[in-house]
Amino acid sequence: MTVQDIDRVSFAQEWQEWHRQKEAVLSGPHGFLAITGLHWLGPEPERFEDAPGAWSSTAEGVVVELAEGEELTVDGEPVRGRYDFGVVAERDSVYVGAGDAVIEVAKRGGQDIVRPRHPDNPLRTSFTRTPAYAPDPRWVVPGRFLPFPEPRPVTVGAAVEGLEHVYDSPGQVEFELAGVRHRLTAFNGRGPGALMALFTDETSGVTTYAANRSLQIAAPDAEGQVTLDFNRAGNLPCAYTDLATCPLPPAENRLPVAVEAGERIPLERGGQP
Known part of the structure; x- marks a missing residue:
């Protein structure tokens, strides 16, 4: 799918609904x-x-x-x-x-x-909303899932100092941004075959939360093709509160590019509207 193929009105509406639902879970009575x-x-x-x-x-x-x-x-x-x-x-x-x-x-x-x-x-x-970049179809990019022969245990740090998490990684996701090829180590996502990638980029600590953002990726198709929609790069709970134990990205998931898409630094952490 190219940027020209996307209905921008529907695209923005679908993003708004995703963001609304995410905020509702975060700020629910027991979120x-x-x-x-x-x-x-x-x-x-x-x-x-x-x-x-x-x-x-x-x-x-x-x-x-x-x-x-x-x-x-x-x-x-x-x-x-x-x-x-x-x-x-x-x-x-x-x-x-x-x-x-x-x-x-x-x-x-x-x-x-x-x-x-x-x-x-x-x-x-006192919560009102989470600032975010305006949804832009150019941040929807095709990718390819590169499975490992066997899932690999990956140890990552956590938002809590001294704590570590171990996740099984089924493989990596390869994609291009501005003509440069990148790879992200992926973990299992929310549904069968789905993937999740934790990452930082050149906006981290500037306009987006410094420690991490999370990207959910639908299950690869039969040829291993995936779509990465960085407009849906979301904050984890540690972006809002120190009472979270969120995992940090693997070292190789630090992208040397500014991903100006998705959720930004929360207002509660000094973010700008």
Whole structure:
């Protein structure tokens, strides 16, 4: 598809809907902007101001001990006293109710965490929008998926200092910008066969968030062809809050070109409207 083939009105409308839906998830009552704490669990029970109970990480998994008058809601049922969550898998999350709040129980970088999400968190209630470049069809580029013979484990850093994530990479995506060929190491995306690439570029730390942006890529066709729409290069939660454990891009995913497309530095981080 060429730029001339694109209906610019429909293109802009579809981008606006993508951006609207992304913002709705981020700023929902229990979205990432509602998070009030990032609590790393240890072997000894510990209480936190923004969550009921005393929480610990044991060999059998996460445990909470609720005092008299404290209650959680798990799968729609009230829970009191001691509750065992069992072992939470890496990058999985379990969500339980606590009044109008939701408590996320998760594992990140091999460590158990608790992240309460309160709808009245000021970061959420004051949120308006995320600045972004105007959608432009010239940032929709064809590419080719280059699969590895076997998925490769790739270790990357995280927004939290000292934390690491390990992702299996199925291969790389090759594409051209301004006549120069580039490759991005890809991870698995949101659907069967879909891909996701974390990257930085020459706008990072200038007009876009310094640490990373994320690009979702639909599954390759039978010939391995893909489309990269950099208009949909989106911020991860760490662009808005320090209470996120987002992965950083692999070193080879630092593009030596200014990708002036997609989401920009959030207003909450000093971004410009």
